[in-house]
Amino acid sequence: MTKAVVAAVKPCLVELVAGRTYFWCACGRSSKQPYCDGSHKGTGIEPLAFKAEENGDALLCACKRTRGGPWCDGSHNALSDSYGEPMDAATDAETVTFVETPEGARAQLDSDCFVLRPGSGKQFGRLRMQQTIGPGDGAKHISQFAGQLEAGTSPVLRFAGSDAALFIVSGTGKIEIGARSFDLAAHSGAYVRASEAFRLIADSGQPFVFNISVCPLGPMPEILDDMPAGFDTSVPIRxxxxxxxxxxxxxxxxxxxxxxxxxxGTQVTQFIGHIPLSRAAHHHHLYEETLLVLSGDGIMWTDRTKAALKAGDVIFLPRKQSHSVECTSPEGMLLVGVFYPSMSPAINY
Ligand code: FES
Known part of the structure; x- marks a missing residue:
């Protein structure tokens, strides 16, 4: 059997119709990518027939290296040493300046994409919190909050009906979820189920600086007088x-x-990622995404606009937004990303 050839190093964005059967080209020789045109004859590779379960956009693999055909699983990124060449078309993008708003300094890019330098937020005892992304920003699935807890214990918080993915930017301590307690170190992710409440304990003498992403999206958390005991044991690793x-x-x-x-078992993915000194090609995702810059400087590019980036900045990217994050620091840039729906961060087009 001959090996499949690479038809393209990015997946094909297609619109599927529920109940319809499609024949995905597995050999890479079809001129009607990502579908079969009969060119596989004699290769020993057969097309893959699949029936669409729902109407909507899908990314079908065109590199033919996916481990889960017909879908792109991000394997195409391994075919290149770099994350693509910068697009010439975006080099004339207008530089957007930051404007002071009640939420902090904000740079509005194309569409609903923006960069926010959060303000100081509201005080709840030892805890200071601010909503950085919400429905008023064009978000449809993810709300986000920036917080800081001075040494001590936070109030009990609950995002009723929503999962919460926390990321500890700096500090060490604990998180209590119901009657359970877990140690937390800087750059850890923590997960709280929709049915649960939690509180943070900064016990090292240093403040906890953290970020909370909530899905489905909603307002600031409820503050409870007491901790409900509920802890969902079906998800033990938090x-x-x-x-x-x-x-x-x-x-x-x-x-x-x-x-x-x-x-x-949640609908979001939270990841930490590193970008070297580079500017990648513009790309898109089928998901709604937020990014938090942990370290490094750079530039956020969309097709017609760009804005400076530095540590602490929050970025919101609507679904299908064309973009590129450029890192201008020799040591690279560290980011935390959260997106909906949950899939591999490597899936792009
Ligand atoms: S195009 Fe093949 S894995 Fe993405």
Whole structure:
């Protein structure tokens, strides 16, 4: 049997009709990518027939290296040493300046895409919190909150009916979820189920600086007088620390998934990723995404606009937004990303 050839190094965006059967080209020789045109004859490779379960957009593999045909699983990123060449078309993008708003300094890019430098937020005892992304920003699935807890214990918080993915930017301590307690270190992800409440304890004498992503999206959390005992034992692992052994390479970048549907049964994926000194090609995702810059400087590009990036900035990207994050720091840029629906961070087009 001959080997499948690479038809393209990015997947094909198609619109599927529920109940219709499609024949995905597995050999890579079809001129009607991603579908079969009969060119596989004599190769020993057969097309893959599949029936669409629902109407809507899908990314079908065109590199023919996916492990889960017909769908793109991000394997195309391993075919190149870099995350694509910059697009000339975007070099004339207008620089957007930051404007002061009640939420902080904000740069509005194309469509609903924006970069926010959060303000100081509201005080709840030792806790200070601010909503950085919500429905008023064009988000349809994810709300996000920036917080800081001075040494001590936060109030009990609950995002009723929504899953919460926390990321600890700095500090160490604990999170209590119902009657359970877990240690938390900087750059760990933590997951709280929709039915649960939680509180944070900064016990090292240093403040906890953190970020909370909530799905489905909603307002600031309820503050409860007492901790409800409920803890969903069907998801026992709630803390995922940074672990170089769990990194996945993606061309010249890497990422580690912290929270996702596969391990936590949630609809969002939270990951930490590293971008080297580089500017990637513009690309899109089928998901709604938020990014938090942990370290490094750079530029956020959309097709017609661009804005400066620095540590602490929050980025919102609507579904299908054309974009590129450029890193201008020699040491690279570290980011935390959260997106809906849950899938691999490597899937792009
Ligand atoms: S195009 Fe083949 S895995 Fe993405």
């Amino acid at each position: 803390i995922v620390p940074l672990d170089p052994a769990k990194r996945s390479a993606m061309a010249d970048r890497f990422y580690q998934v912290l929270v996702d549907g596969e391990h936590h």
